[in-house]
Amino acid sequence: MNVKRDVVITEVALRDGSHAIAHQYTVDQVLRVAKALGEANVPYIEVSHGDGLGGSSLQYGLSHTHEMELIEAAVSVSGNSKIAVLVIPGIGTIKEIKEAANLGVKMARVATHVTEADVSAQHLAVAKNLGLETVGFLMMSHMAPVDTLVNQASLMESYGADTVYIVDSAGALLPHQVAERVRALRHSLSVNVGFHAHNNLSLAMANTLAAIQEGAQRIDGSIRCLGAGAGNTQTEVLVAVLEHMGIVTGIDLYKMMDTAEDIIAPLLKVPQEITRDNLVLGYAGVYSSFLLHAQRASKRFGVDSRDILIELGKHKVVGGQEDMIVDVAAELAQVQAAARI
Numbered sequence: 001m002n003v004k005r006d007v008v009i010t011e012v013a014l015r016d017g018s019h020a021i022a023h024q025y026t027v028d029q030v031l032r033v034a035k036a037l038g039e040a041n042v043p044y045i046e047v048s049h050g051d052g053l054g055g056s057s058l059q060y061g062l063s064h065t066h067e068m069e070l071i072e073a074a075v076s077v078s079g080n081s082k083i084a085v086l087v088i089p090g091i092g093t094i095k096e097i098k099e100a101a102n103l104g105v106k107m108a109r110v111a112t113h114v115t116e117a118d119v120s121a122q123h124l125a126v127a128k129n130l131g132l133e134t135v136g137f138l139m140m141s142h143m144a145p146v147d148t149l150v151n152q153a154s155l156m157e158s159y160g161a162d163t164v165y166i167v168d169s170a171g172a173l174l175p176h177q178v179a180e181r182v183r184a185l186r187h188s189l190s191v192n193v194g195f196h197a198h199n200n201l202s203l204a205m206a207n208t209l210a211a212i213q214e215g216a217q218r219i220d221g222s223i224r225c226l227g228a229g230a231g232n233t234q235t236e237v238l239v240a241v242l243e244h245m246g247i248v249t250g251i252d253l254y255k256m257m258d259t260a261e262d263i264i265a266p267l268l269k270v271p272q273e274i275t276r277d278n279l280v281l282g283y284a285g286v287y288s289s290f291l292l293h294a295q296r297a298s299k300r301f302g303v304d305s306r307d308i309l310i311e312l313g314k315h316k317v318v319g320g321q322e323d324m325i326v327d328v329a330a331e332l333a334q335v336q337a338a339a340r341i
């Protein structure tokens, strides 16, 4: 179905949601989800390991199924929906972008820490040369002042990004902070501006609406909130809200509701909620994907997971520094044991 969409949504449950299920997606699950999302006329469906192409590792979590098999499955059933992949330079390489493009992927989202856009140049150029739509994805955007964000976004634009995203990886931004960031990017860039939220402070919807009001044209959501931490902006809810605001997404609301209820909910061991640990992710400004790693470290070292997350926030730890979680937990265990003597 060809509709003119006011806001273009990328559904990220098959990538960001991979963090929440410890990267255990199976081909069968991806087939069912991607087919249903295609039938709901979702424009873009992102499929990759949670940490992007090449993420399957001891450091980030081993995938149940090789992501190229999952991508191939999604492409085969997604109808008019386009399949997107995420790649973090250094974790994913040019080789994986080429492999994904050969499988029929149409969009590559190149993600860097908010102050490190320069490492995206090569990956964006290669994706562009392969004929893919390109996105620059500035993670942990709450950690940089607005002028830095603008400089970094401009770099991504100069490398060929068709869209630059403000990514609230920790779910730490407040609505007025999202608004000022989107406004600044809209003022300085000629390309589309996108926004990716996490719901750790229960602000994903409010932040997303603030972004749209300031002119963000590309928005991420995860069906049933199936994303890292407390998940992202809940896609089916966003579709309903935007419909009330007269903003066309082109997505079939009933089909999304049914997919959420009948296909996604049964996948979840526990419902996506703002648990105390998720709340601390947003409160301390910690990467949402650190959640399960911190919970494992908490069990291993007998330290409250909230203490670990707060300490990681103080250390301003960024994506790729997952090894620090164990270091911080071990150190806290020592300090707390010494205090008990």
Ligand SMILES: CC[C@H](O)CC(=O)C(=O)O
Pocket (backbone or CB within 6 Å): 016, 050, 051, 052, 111, 139, 140, 167, 168, 169, 170, 196, 228, 288, 289, 319
């Ligand atoms: C580790 C990649 C990360 O999950 C990307 C993302 O969705 C985010 O930073 O929020």
Ligand SMILES: [Mn+2]
Pocket (backbone or CB within 6 Å): 016, 169, 196, 197, 198, 227, 228, 288
């Ligand atoms: Mn995310």
